[in-house]
Amino acid sequence: MNMTHQGFHVEHVLHELKHYLPAQAPLMDFVHHNTLHAFQHLPFHEALKTAQTTLGYQVYLSLEQFRDLYDTKRINDDILNNVIEKRKGVKKLSDWKYKLLQQKVSELPKPRIGALRGQWKQVHNIDLDSMVHPHLFRLISSYLDQGISIWRFPIEKHGFWEAVKELERNSWVSLFKGKRAKSLLQNENTTLEDLLTILVGSHPHLFEQYLFDQQFAHQGWSGMVSTVEDLPQTLLDRREISLLDLIKLECLLEIDAIDYLLSKEWIGIGNTLDDTLPSLHDPVEDSEIMEILSIFQEAFEWTYYDQVLAGLQQESNKSKNNAVKSFQGLFCIDDRECSFRRYLEAIDPKCDTYGTPGFFSVEFFYQPIGGKFYSKLCPAPVTPKYLIKEIGDEKKRETDPHFSKHSHNFYTGWIISQTLGFWSALKLFGNIFKPRMSPATASSLRHMDKFSKLQVDYDALFQQENGLQIGFKEDEMANRVEAMLKSIGLVKDFAPIVYAVGHGASSVNNPHYAAYDCGACSGRAGSVNARVVSQMANKPEVRAILRERGIDIPKETIFVGALHDTTRDEIVFYDDELKDENYKNLHAQHVQVFEKALDLNAKERSRRFESINTELSPREIHEKIRLRSVSLFEPRPELNHATNALCLVGRRELSKGVFLDRRSFLNSFDYRVDPEGNFLLNILKAAAPVCGGINLEYYFSRVDGEKLGAGTKLPHNVMGLFGVANGIDGDLRPGLPSQMTEVHDPIRLLMIVEHFPDVILQTIQKSPETYEWFINDWVILASINPETKEIQVFKNGQFYPYTPINRHLEHIQDIEELLESNQENFPVYLIQQD
Structure with missing residues (x-):
């Protein structure tokens, strides 16, 4: 190994990057998952604090939003007091309540991601993102395209990296402005370490952080490339590409851009640093604002959970x-x-x-x-x-000449636009007043x-x-x-x-x-x-x-x-x-x-x-x-799943008399058929990652619609039939659009299992990957005794008895009248039995 590269291992860094990058599959296989899966080995609040500090994600609602929820009674005062007392002690209740409700609190800690690579802008006033990203994204999009583009990527043999080299050799116009990057591309001996030495200097301990900064500047594209590399079958028209290919090409484009803007010889950005730049791997310190937000989050969640648990205890379905x-x-x-x-x-x-x-x-x-x-x-x-x-x-599939491949051809496309194009305008106008099924309907x-x-x-x-x-x-x-x-x-x-x-x-x-x-x-x-x-x-x-x-x-x-x-x-x-x-x-x-x-x-x-x-x-x-x-x-x-908050695993009688406002996954299960929990294990092995993944993707897309969500869908542009971006040059959006999350309350899933606590505990301990969801509180687990209706909540590896704090629930008989009252989430009601 070259001495200047000691301490930097490409395989290790690529593994780390792939672990933290978004893992959302192409649109064809868009399946919900825990957006912060890389932090799932940590307890929930610790994981969120780490994700916010290192990667800059917003992981809770803002302090102002939580205070508004409290003012509008959507965070119950008794529940808030209970959460504070459990976490801080009775003696500190008044102090912490003042901090939550009135005190002016310091801002969130500044994220560490981007600090190293951002020095190019701070020291040299070079915006590498605007210089590099448009070219990089167009190349990747063209290569991965699944049928949108008129012309296919000209070179498809031997994968993306070799295709780019072939394209550079045979094109009349170079991908680069200068000679150095082109020479480095064609040199078979050029390694990623060589490229990073140019960009960062002889500081291999900074290489990993630079790559994290670089790839998280467009986490959507990097995550898509990583997913396609690991699961090429996610694209029907398969493509051979790797995250390493993407990184090497981006490094070359960055070197070329800097060469173009800095005519004199320049040195790697690592040589200009002082010792105050934080590292991604530095310990994450506690902060008062994150503690306040986590307390508010639990109070918001338990305001709802408490109603549900009270409702299930009081349910009195009398069906035979x-x-x-x-x-x-x-x-x-x-x-x-x-x-x-x-x-x-x-x-x-x-x-x-x-x-x-x-x-x-x-x-x-x-x-x-x-x-x-x-x-x-x-x-x-x-x-x-x-x-x-x-x-x-x-x-015999319904066809429409507007959706034929001939409309993409230069000549026939012009003819179609001049003839059928006028009819298309009339059809579009008519659809405003009378929408109907068409070949465009999925x-x-x-x-x-x-x-x-x-x-x-x-x-x-x-x-x-x-x-x-x-x-x-x-x-x-x-x-x-x-x-x-x-x-x-x-x-x-x-x-x-x-x-x-x-x-x-x-x-x-x-x-x-x-x-x-x-x-x-x-x-x-x-x-x-x-x-x-x-x-x-x-x-x-x-x-x-x-x-x-x-x-x-x-x-x-x-x-x-x-x-x-x-x-x-x-x-x-x-x-x-x-x-x-x-x-x-x-x-x-x-x-x-x-x-x-x-x-x-x-x-x-x-x-x-x-x-x-x-x-x-x-x-x-x-x-x-x-x-x-x-x-x-x-x-x-x-x-879709907006407002999801519950998963009930038990007999239908458990919740038949409770109005749950379309917020619950309902998995039938009868403890009498499965006294030892054998079938329950299979249910929880599926329900925890599936329902929990749905819940958390909605949670994070709601609290951070820009980095973890997809923003509004209105400016979305479908890229190659595999992803969406804002415009033609933006990053791929890995999460959910605001139109799917705007009415969602970001709370964790409460999973309630109708069985005896000891059986449930033995069951979840049989599967480490399932147990992780519960022991780290990514999904809140509660048991309800099928014989006594006693409730116990799982915490720190044990079940503890729980008595609902607010047991007064209203009865309703006319659901239709209730529905006409407002658009907000309803509290839990008991359905009046005839």
Whole structure:
């Protein structure tokens, strides 16, 4: 190793960078995750303090916002006192309350990121970002492009770095203004250490910090390159690129820019430093302002948690579990299904609804008719070994000459713009007054043809394709149906019809479309999974195996797949297996229940939308919701997981009499079916990262909409079909746009499990990666005793009894009247039982 580079190890620094950079996948696989995953090994508040100090993220609401929440009673005074006393002691209550509510507090600590590289601007008045970023971003965007650009990147062989070298050799115009950078590019012996020595000087201990400064000046692009390097399959048209390629090219562009601006010989910026520059790795000191914000945060959270826990203790649902069921519905745990299930149960008290992750325990790749690629329909961390193929005639897809590739050609594009362009203007004008479906609409119903067939059964003659088993064997089917039914506690008393209802979304103005679909299906609609599990459960051979395992599904019971479009509040049933007239009549009655529930659900959603009068009838509002979903001018077709705050793991009776305002993930679970917590472990292993990841991405996108969120979507420009940026030269935006988070209260997820505390503790300790979510308080965990309703809260590795502080909850009977009152989050209400 060269002596000037001692102490600097490229592989180590690249590993560290990749760990801290955003890990958001391209738009096709946009799945929610903990934005600050790199800090998850630390307790929550310590992690946030470290992220703010080192990387400059805003991690809490501002002090002014918290004080406004207190003034408007959204932070309860008793709860605030309780939090202060627990953390600071009773004797310091008045002192700390004064600090929180009145004292003028010092500003947040200045972030360390950017301090070293920022010396170019401070010492030499050189803005490297404006000089380098436009060229760098255009090169990367062109190389990664998935079909937007008219011309493909001219060189595709041997990866990005070799392509850039080839481009420089063969182009008439150089990428660089001077000769030095070009020479360094073409020199096979040039290393990253050599480039950093030029930029920083002979100070290898500063190289790592310089690279962090450099890459976090455009964390979105760097994070995307890192993700594509590690998971090249996230791009359908794969590209070979590495973070090292990006860094070396950027260093060359920086050297070239400085050469151009400083005509005389210059020295590395490290030679001009004094000893006061903070290092990224210096210990993070405590600060009073961060302590104040963390206390406010806990008080804000527990103001809501306390109401929920009080409501669950007082819930007095009197439904008879042994009554004959009209139908049973299996829904995704998604918080958007919370209100839909509530309306179904209110309209038809004889029905039962259950919640389970929306891939319904069947993991596979899916290939639609005429599809060139496989879509993964299961949670992102799972790698399926199975392939489900859609069978039928080639689909006749709706076409539009405005969306053909010929409109991108220089000559035909000009002709189309001069002819069809005028018609396009008229269509655009008409869409203002009468929005409708078009080829530009991303519809969940296009994921699978309602009338096609699926190759679910394993065929010994056609065993595999590209290393994947086509279809499932009977015992494999039984394993998955058993896992799903036992995990939700549905093992007896089956209704004549059981609906497996997946969910998806339709949108015409939303680049983050995948974030609206089912996260358990890797950001795709759950229709195929619902249909597949229904076909599996209907097989006599599968039922025979299940009967031996204690699940006796009567031959009179039939499973029917369905898809709920959460944007349009519409449902489609894959009811081709309903041959008997009696079942058709029953199904027709159930369809009416679903349609009425969808009308009411649309009305409940509408209270968040400024443009809809919530006092209209449910049917009138539903029609406006449908129009909203296909309007080019509507940036908020739906609010997705906005306001999510809870995850309930237990029987439906736990929360059936509590109004939770569409804020809860609902995962069905019956402790009596799983006394030892075996199925509970699988539930929590999925629910913690999935629901917790959704919650935290909304949290951080809300509190820091610029660095951790995507800002407003209005100026977004889709880059190469893989990301969004503001304008053509901006950084990629890794988080969520404000239109998805503006009504969200940034609080951590409270996960409530209905089981005995000792069983829950033993269960979460079996999985270190799951335990980390709870022991470090990224997700708040509480247990509710299924026999006594005693509540205990998990803290520091143990469960402690908890008694709600504010136990007075109002009763409501007319939810429709409540919805018309305001747009804000409602407190927890008890639903008046008839």
